[in-house]
Amino acid sequence: MLTGCKVVENETAAPVGPLSTTAATTDVLVSAPTEILITPTGSLYTQSYSRVPTVAAEAWRLRVHGLVSQERTLGMADIRAFPKVESIRTLECIGNPVGGNLIGNVRWGGCEAEALWREVGILAQATRAKFEAEDDYQTSVDLKWITQPGVLLVYEINGESLPRGHGFPLRILMPGLYGQKMPKWIRDIEFIDSDHQGYWESRGWSDIASVQTNSIVRQPGGLERLSPGSVAVFGVAFAGLRRITDVEVRIDEGEWAHADLLQDDSSLVWTQWSFDWAASDGRHKVAVRATDDTGFVQTTESQSILSSAFPAGTDNIHAVVVTVS
Numbered sequence: 001m002l003t004g005c006k007v008v009e010n011e012t013a014a015p016v017g018p019l020s021t022t023a024a025t026t027d028v029l030v031s032a033p034t035e036i037l038i039t040p041t042g043s044l045y046t047q048s049y050s051r052v053p054t055v056a057a058e059a060w061r062l063r064v065h066g067l068v069s070q071e072r073t074l075g076m077a078d079i080r081a082f083p084k085v086e087s088i089r090t091l092e093c094i095g096n097p098v099g100g101n102l103i104g105n106v107r108w109g110g111c112e113a114e115a116l117w118r119e120v121g122i123l124a125q126a127t128r129a130k131f132e133a134e135d136d137y138q139t140s141v142d143l144k145w146i147t148q149p150g151v152l153l154v155y156e157i158n159g160e161s162l163p164r165g166h167g168f169p170l171r172i173l174m175p176g177l178y179g180q181k182m183p184k185w186i187r188d189i190e191f192i193d194s195d196h197q198g199y200w201e202s203r204g205w206s207d208i209a210s211v212q213t214n215s216i217v218r219q220p221g222g223l224e225r226l227s228p229g230s231v232a233v234f235g236v237a238f239a240g241l242r243r244i245t246d247v248e249v250r251i252d253e254g255e256w257a258h259a260d261l262l263q264d265d266s267s268l269v270w271t272q273w274s275f276d277w278a279a280s281d282g283r284h285k286v287a288v289r290a291t292d293d294t295g296f297v298q299t300t301e302s303q304s305i306l307s308s309a310f311p312a313g314t315d316n317i318h319a320v321v322v323t324v325s
Contacts, residue, residue, distance in 0.1 A: 030219070032234035032274030036264055039104035041158050044214035046165040047093055047102070049199050053185055054135040054190045057169045060228070062153075066130075066190035069121030076169055079153060082111035086131045087152060090238050090270040093202075094178035094209050095309050098302040099216050099318040103238065105270050108173060109156030117147060126191040131172070131198075134185035139198030141174065141181050142208075143191075150268070175268055176241035178209045179312055206312035211240030213298060213315050215247055215273070215290035222320040226279055233259075233286060234274040235318075239267065242292035247273040250287045259288075267293075 044051075057076050065071040086109045092100035122143070130140040146149075152173045155162055162168040167184025174182055180200050201207045215237035220226060237244045244263070248256040259273040277286070289298040302316035 010124065018113055030232065032219075032232045033272060034060075034262070036088075036262065036269060036272065037105060039106050039160065040167070041163065043094060044091070044104040044106055044157075045102040046168065047095070047179060048135060048165075048184070049137050051135050054163055054164065055134050055169055055185060060134075060169050060187070062170060062187060062189070064116065064120050066192055067123040067126035067202060068191055069117065069123065072116070072120050074116075076155070079155065079170060080109060082107060082115050082153075085112055085152065086156075087150070087268075088264065088266075089173060089175075089268045091173075091179055091182075092211060092238060092313075094180045094205060094313045096214075096313070097309055098214075098307045098316045099222075099320070103216070103236070103270070105236075107158050108152060108169075109152045109159070110152045110154035110173075113146070113151040113153050113172070114149070116153070117291075117305065119249045122191055122273045125193045127193050128191070128196060130179055130188075130190045130192050130196045131183045131186055132188035132190075133183040134187050137183055137185075137199055138196070139201065140176070140179055140181060140192070140196040145174045145177060145181070146172075146189075176210050180205065204311050205220070209312070212313040213237075213239040213242065213244075213290055213292045213296055214313075214318075215244075215288045215298065216318050217286055217288050218319050220286065220320060220322050222322070224320075224322045226322055226324045228279055228281055228324055231277045231279045232274065233277050234272065235288060236270045236272055237288075237290040238270045239290070239292040241267060242294055242296075243267040244271040244290050245269065245293050246291040248289050248291075249275040249277075250289075251277060252285055256289065269298065279325050283323050284322065285319050285321050287317055289317050 020296040062074045086105050090105045096102035128140050129146045154171050171184040216235045218235040244301040250256045262272040291297045298317050300316045
């Protein structure tokens, strides 16, 4: 197991792209990445419930109010006045299907929210934080999620200002949660002492939306046609606040075998895994499962590559079928 690994930009690496659905013959597959991959900004998934708003940075304001000692309204200059931090973190959509590509690993830039919470003084009776965004999206979280260490108010991605599609001018990141709970284009944070059902929660999606342990085969792609011999199988695994401790690969109905892991020091960065497979002629299924540091092991076999993640994300086992000839 490798830890404290160097992080590199990679424009074409298979782990950050969509699954292949073509049947092109591959004589020699690229070897597994040896460094933690950063998803290019243009390759990171984007999701919104209605529209992508256009926000003028100079006119934008973030209001922090409700059950606080001192309400604050901040512009971008105020946000940037806090000490800047950079943090590499994986972001995943709650709707990411088994083996899906609604996940990425990027370098975020912004400020620690804890300093702002100290300034406003969250009152003891507050139990939740309610968010509103410039596209009128709403959601809320239990207080523990927004007051935990590592909550970021983010205005940069991969060293550049957030593009419109990724939340310009500001979005919030909270460790351990799916993107559903971390609004883009955020404009209002209200500390409250009651429940609040946001847009997706009122439609049956999880009101907690904490990341489930999952793993993905990124190479080979589904339905790919391979040549016999040594095949580099690799992908990613992620469990939010929990650290991935093991990844195993199974060929057809054989035994699970341990993969090699490439990890950062933080659990908030995806784990990359690789496995050398001596592929023989025939049609084969390649499956992957992960174990996290609570001892949880993925056990549910997915019935379809398009299995729904509703209502709380998925921890189903991902598998791809390939032909070797």
